[in-house]
């Protein structure tokens with residue numbers, strides 16, 4: 001079987017079908033890593049792009065994400081079971097005052113899929129909370145998502161809390177969300193920016209290498 | 210005539226200078242040893258050397274002192290109590306007692322929890338009589354100082370001791386460093402006051418009635434009364450004073466200052482008359498602080514760097530040794546020992562970690578320090594005076610490879626004397642203060658190991674020294690640009706370019722750099738080394754006169770500089786907030802907030818500059834609105850913040866007839 005079938009099923013948002021195909025792929029001894037990267041993440045990348053271009057709408061995106069999670073449930077134990085050493089710990093969340101979590105959850109999934117340990121703090125996360133959890137879990141990266149122009153500036157707050165606590169050199173900060181630009185990321189002093197979930201994983205690997 | 214006196218109590222010497230500021234002329238200069246037990250003795254001696262009947266005409270006295278630094282390093286100072294609000298210190302600080310109480314703010318300056326007045330009074334009661342000063346530090350206090358100020362109020366009433374708040378010493382984020390700054394400042398209060406009292410006493414005795422000012426870590430001056438409140442500002446002022454002094458002597462406003470000493474080469478930069486400041490605060494006595502200090506890059510290359518010939522290659526530094534020409538000047542019999550080495554045929558032998566012509570002197574030995582029986586033998590051998598390595602080996606009956614002196618060298622019990630660039634200058638004849646004969650002999654021996662002629666060897670090594678200094682300067686500039694991790698000499702991709710920049714290679718292509726700034730060089734070997742270095746870097750060189758008292762001159766010609774910043778940011782609830790060094794204030798519209806910030810910023814500068822002792826103040830208040838670009842859902846600019854930069858520069862000069 002080809003991984004493209006799984007990819008299409010992810011894009012089409014068919015959890016049952018994805019589950020079935022994934023199991024088949026696993027039975028055929030296809031490398032779980034490859035299933036994650038070449039099927040799931042490839043599918044979500046397409047979803048992300050189509051959504052941006054207005055070819056897909058929110059419910060469809062959610063279904064696609066659900067479909068991917070369904071497949072991921074089968075693959076993840078195999079990947080973590082192999083005890084692939086975690087590439088690093090990332091604390092991720094949507095900033096204070098912001099409830100949009102679809103994109104952020106996609107990013108979290110992608111990061112998990114590519115071997116990071118992800119601690120997802122959910123939505124409406126205060127700057128102090130990001131820092132406290134990162135400190136407690138010895139995370140290397142804090143990832144923040146914001147979808148509203150009014151909440152974007154909260155990202156800067158988190159970076160400043162890191163400074164106040166003397167942790168700015170130790171913990172890297174990456175940011176994203178539809179309105180966030182590279183320019184903005186630089187202005188607030190973040191270490192990285194990614195426009196979509198696929199490149200977010202690359203970004204984290206680059207930062208930690 | 211506008212006479213100003215500059216005094217610098219440095220680590221080794223106390224320098225003094227009287228300058229005529231109307232002409233920039235050095236009228237008198239003097240140097241005497243620093244007396245660490247009591248700095249005023251050294252200052253008194255130094256001033257004696259400045260006597261020229263000018264005392265009554267002196268209009269300003271400026272002091273740069275290592276006292277605050279030394280006191281911090283040595284753990285001297287008063288007993289300090291520390292009150293932290295809403296956060297604990299992560300590294301222990303030199304305090305008598307710490308209380309961590311509820312309070313503090315979030316990053317936007319909203320109180321995280323109310324101040325607990327009952328608990329505060331309780332803590333203060335327990336501190337009563339046990340401390341001479343109190344330091345107060347609140348979480349995010351630079352975004353809202355109300356809690357620190359409330360504690361200060363209460364503490365001053367209850368304890369009647371000076372109270373130092375973190376937000377008054379810096380507006381930077383960083384709780385730990387801010388707290389350390391407040392604590393160290395509190396500890397230093399009596400230390401600096403004592404010094405200033407006795408300096409004023411000495412001045413009065415001489416009949417000097419001019420105001421006294423003190424140099425800060427950034428090279429600017431503050432009035433003596435201000436320095437008494439903020440002694441921490443006067444820490445690490447030496448490097449900045451030296452940069453200001455050196456560039457003043459050279460007449461440059463923008464320059465790279467290169468100070469070549471025996472052990473190290475120090476590189477700093479002056480922009481528009483002000484030394485460039487280290488981005489992070491200074492580390493003092495092991496504590497990271499928020500103290501502003503000149504950014505100085507230090508490299509292990511100097512006149513007394515060890516020159517080693519090993520396996521056909523020459524290595525210079527970073528270790529410092531005593532130049533053999535100097536050792537022989539002090540102990541002429543060493544020449545005989547080395548001649549023996551030369552004649553014995555052992556001159557070419559390879560010794561681990563040493564060269565056949567090395568000599569050793571006894572260094573400092575602290576009684577009580579334990580020595581092995583072998584180490585005692587070595588010390589005994591050198592008790593009557595230094596000897597060459599082969600002499601030691603023969604009289605102790607051990608092979609030179611098995612002498613095992615490294616540990617004793619590291620502990621400072623033995624001081625090695627060996628071949629240095631200073632010796633090579635003796636061969637060349639451009640610097641001949643000490644013994645030339647030994648320089649010839651040793652250069653000959655070292656040259657032999659490379660199968661070179663002596664003169665050829667000298668030229669080769671000195672050229673390497675020039676390259677090393679040039680490369681250190683480039684490395685310093687690269688770090689200034691923010692590339693902290695880049696090691697130029699270690700980057701293989703840069704090698705073909707660096708080799709050509711430094712003139713080691715010319716094959717296929719040439720590569721040159723052109724420094725933006727001219728170089729002002731000070732230090733004993735500057736005249737010998739720097740012309741070749743600046744040729745490599747294609748820039749102008751200035752080696753000023755009187756450079757040996759550059760620090761004192763830097764003090765005398767310093768200016769009063771006050772800096773600050775006010776931020777105006779959108780508030781989460783809507784509206785805008787202005788964060789000033791003394792309060793957090795809300796506004797409905799941006800223009801009102803920015804206007805307010807500019808107005809109070811100007812008032813702040815005028816007030817601070819006057820208190821610091823400035824005249825002829827020029828003030829700049831600049832507003833910069835920062836926007837950032839977003840592309841979704843529509844292309845637009847979003848407002849990030851308004852930065853109001855505050856800068857006041859003044860002359861520390863009393864107007865005619867306004868002398869105190």
Ligand code: B12
Nearest residue numbers: 048098099100101102103143145148149176177178196197
């Ligand atoms: C779905 C949605 C909602 C849902 C959210 C449901 C949920 N659980 O998330 C609901 C209905 C609750 C909602 C509410 C509101 N919304 Co809404 N919402 C949207 C909508 C339609 C889609 C957002 C989305 O999920 N995108 C899909 C994901 C996949 O894309 P993404 O988030 O950009 O994420 C990708 C990248 O940005 C990146 N990324 C994201 N996060 C991160 C993090 C890191 C670290 C990295 C590296 C990368 C990264 O990777 C992701 C995957 O590729 C957008 C419009 C639109 N077309 O975008 C409006 C939109 C974001 N909402 C908007 C508004 C105004 C609101 C409300 C204020 C409406 C109201 N008046 O009540 C409220 C606010 C509620 C609140 N406090 O947050 C505006 C924002 C305008 C602005 N610029 O400020 C938008 C743009 C609509 C519009 N055109 O006006 N909304």
